Amino acid sequence: MKYSYYPGCTLKTKAKELSDYAVAAAKVLGVELEEIKDWQCCGGVYSTSKDEIASKLSSVRALAQARDEGHDLMTLCSACHNVIKRVNEDMRGDENFRTKANNYMAPDMEYHGEANVVHYLEMLRDVVGFDEIKKKVVNPLTGRKIGAYYGCLLLRPGKVMEFDDPENPQILEDFIRAIGATPVLFEQRNECCGGYMTLNDKELAQKRSTAVVDSAVRNEADCLITACPLCRYNLEVNSETKLPVIYFTELLAEALGIKEVK
Amino acid sequence: MSLNTKIDTETIERISGVNTRKCMKCGKCSATCPAFHEMDFHPHQFVAMVEKGDIEPLMKSKSIWNCLTCFACVQRCPRDVEPAKLVEAIRQAVIRQAGENHLKAEQIPEMLDSELPQQAIVSAFRKYKK
Ligand code: SF4
Ligand code: SF4
Numbered sequence: 001m002k003y004s005y006y007p008g009c010t011l012k013t014k015a016k017e018l019s020d021y022a023v024a025a026a027k028v029l030g031v032e033l034e035e036i037k038d039w040q041c042c043g044g045v046y047s048t049s050k051d052e053i054a055s056k057l058s059s060v061r062a063l064a065q066a067r068d069e070g071h072d073l074m075t076l077c078s079a080c081h082n083v084i085k086r087v088n089e090d091m092r093g094d095e096n097f098r099t100k101a102n103n104y105m106a107p108d109m110e111y112h113g114e115a116n117v118v119h120y121l122e123m124l125r126d127v128v129g130f131d132e133i134k135k136k137v138v139n140p141l142t143g144r145k146i147g148a149y150y151g152c153l154l155l156r157p158g159k160v161m162e163f164d165d166p167e168n169p170q171i172l173e174d175f176i177r178a179i180g181a182t183p184v185l186f187e188q189r190n191e192c193c194g195g196y197m198t199l200n201d202k203e204l205a206q207k208r209s210t211a212v213v214d215s216a217v218r219n220e221a222d223c224l225i226t227a228c229p230l231c232r233y234n235l236e237v238n239s240e241t242k243l244p245v246i247y248f249t250e251l252l253a254e255a256l257g258i259k260e261v262k
Numbered sequence: 263m264s265l266n267t268k269i270d271t272e273t274i275e276r277i278s279g280v281n282t283r284k285c286m287k288c289g290k291c292s293a294t295c296p297a298f299h300e301m302d303f304h305p306h307q308f309v310a311m312v313e314k315g316d317i318e319p320l321m322k323s324k325s326i327w328n329c330l331t332c333f334a335c336v337q338r339c340p341r342d343v344e345p346a347k348l349v350e351a352i353r354q355a356v357i358r359q360a361g362e363n364h365l366k367a368e369q370i371p372e373m374l375d376s377e378l379p380q381q382a383i384v385s386a387f388r389k390y391k392k
Contacts, residue, residue, distance in 0.1 A: 010381040044385030045331055048347040049277050049354050055388065079381055156333035157344075166337055192296050192332035196385035199365065199373055200327055204300050208330070229379040237377050 001127055003074035003118065004066035005033035006084065009041040011077055015229035021249035021259070022076050022120055028136060028256050029128045033074060036065050042083040044230075045196070053100050059087035060101050064111040072116040074123065076249070078228035082153035082161070085117040089160050119154065119163065120249070121171055121227065130178040138257040140180025146251070147221030147243075148172030148183060149212065150190045151231045166190070172225065175248060179255035188215035193234040202238070209239040217241055225251060265362060267318035269355050274312050278351035282313035284341045291335035291345045301325040305335045305345035312348050326353040327364055331389065357392045365390035 011019035023033050040058035047055060062084065066073035075081035090097045092113030102110045124133060150169055158166035169190065173183035193212055194205030213235055216224055223244040226232050235245045253259045275281065291305035292298060302324045303311065311320055320326065329349045336344040356362050365386055 008381075009384065010379045014377070014379040041384055043388050044381050045388045047354070047388070048279070048344075048350050050279050051277050052354065077381070079385065152330075152332040152334070156337045158337060192330045192334070195330050195332070196382050196389060197297075197328070197330055198378070198382055199370075199386040200390065201300060204297060204328060204330075208296055228381075230381045230385070233377055233379050233382065237375070 001030065002032040002034060002071055003123070004036045004069045004071040004115075005074045006036050006039055006042075006062050006066075006080060008039075008075070008077045008080040010229045015077070015232070015247070018227070018229065018247040018249055019076060021247065021253040024258050025249060025252045025256055026120075028258060029124075029133065031123060031128065034069070034071070036062050036069075036073070039065070042080045044079050044083070046083040046086045050094070050097070053097065053104065056083075056087045056090070057101060057104060059084045060091060060105065060111055063088055063091065063113075063115045063117070064107055064109075066115040067111065068109070072118045074118050074120060076120045076227065078151060078153040078226075079230065081117065081119045086160055088113050088115065088117050119227075121154075121175065122163065124175060125171055130174050133178045137179055137255045139255055141251060141255055142180050144181040145184050145220060145222045146176045146181050147186050147216040147219065147224045148176060148189060149193075149216070149224045149226045149231060149235065149245075151226065151228055152190070152192050152195075153228065155190055172248065175252075176225070179251055181251075184216065184219050184221040186215040186219040186221065188212040193231045194238060195230060195234070198234060198238055205234055206238045206240060209234040210241055213239040213241040213243050216243060265321065265356065266359060267321050269317050269321070271312055271315045271317070274317060274348060274351050274355070277354070278347040280309075280312075280344055280347050280351075282309050282343065282348075285309045285313070285343045286341050288340060291339050291343075294334045294338045296332060296334065297325075297328045297330050300328045305349070308345050308348045308352070309343055317352065320352050321356050325349065326356065327390065329353075353389070357390065363391040
């Protein structure tokens with residue numbers, strides 16, 4: 001199985017390990033991630049305004065490129081996933097947006113939302129399967145109590161993202177079980193970490209991230225996993241309560257026994 | 263240049279795609295909003311005030327900058343009104359005007375620390391700067 005892979009700006013810089021472990025683990029699972037040529041930054045947040053066109057074109061370009069390469073587009077960062085999936089939905093369902101976007105870009109072949117946007121976790125669940133992953137685990141993380149932090153962007157809005165039950169998700173808990181560890185549920189797992197607020201109102205970002213980590217600590221998690229570099233930053237740097245925060249792909253690589261050889 | 267606040271209900275409803283008349287005033291959006299205490303006007307007030315055409319106070323509010331775009335109010339509104347879309351439309355009605363950027367590139371260097379991901383900066387620029 002092969003995907004057109006969209007890493008995004010942060011996975012090429014501050015969060016390189018999120019991507020490197022993902023690519024290496026995918027190989028072990030028989031999945032190839034081929035980076036999209038000349039991708040551009042998704043912008044980090046999707047604007048719901050119907051007259052906001054130009055800021056969504058980088059997503060359209062990546063989507064059209066995946067379509068041309070004949071693959072689904074794979075994302076890993078939660079923010080890229082949210083932006084690109086929602087723009088793809090607009091290209092499918094919003095005729096005014098689709099016409100304007102195609103007019104702007106004047107591509108050889110118009111894009112109409114043909115590519116599917118697949119998050120790495122969806123690939124693990126729906127294509128490889130957690131049972132299959134379990135069989136490939138050589139180093140089960142037995143005894144580790146892990147809190148899955150979903151945040152906002154993978155789940156909401158549920159009717160577009162269709163990732164999991166937006167109020168009671170379980171994909172990351174199933175992932176944690178597949179690698180031999182124990183999932184810990186906590187109330188704040190799908191509430192906001194503070195996001196970009198760290199650059200506007202630091203106190204609000206600190207309040208939000210501390211609430212998330214406190215909730216995980218109360219439920220006796222010994223670490224948190226995330227798919228988002230900004231969530232990781234908030235939970236690690238802005239939270240006043242400290243708990244290790246790890247990318248889920250790092251644990252996957254560890255369980256598959258390839259952490260050292262990435 | 264001063265902020266032009268002559269924007270009507272119809273324009274904000276068109277840009278946001280929100281129909282404010284669907285709201286049943288249950289207050290669930292504000293109850294679930296994680297930035298509630300840092301806002302001067304709350305999500306349910308955005309809906310009511312846009313419906314009445316009382317948009318100027320919203321354009322001058324702290325709320326348009328403190329909304330986290332977490333989509334909790336969008337997900338949890340029982341009537342599919344989706345208040346965050348109003349917050350976004352009004353925020354854009356402000357930053358699209360000359361001289362109304364809320365965050366300037368020159369402010370960034372002093373905010374940087376060695377861990378801050380690029381994603382934070384691009385997202386903040388999308389929200390706060392034209
Ligand atoms: S999207 Fe904004 S207004 Fe809505 S719940 Fe989140 S912070 Fe509050
Ligand atoms: S949750 Fe929806 S219906 Fe209830 S007050 Fe908010 S916008 Fe209105």
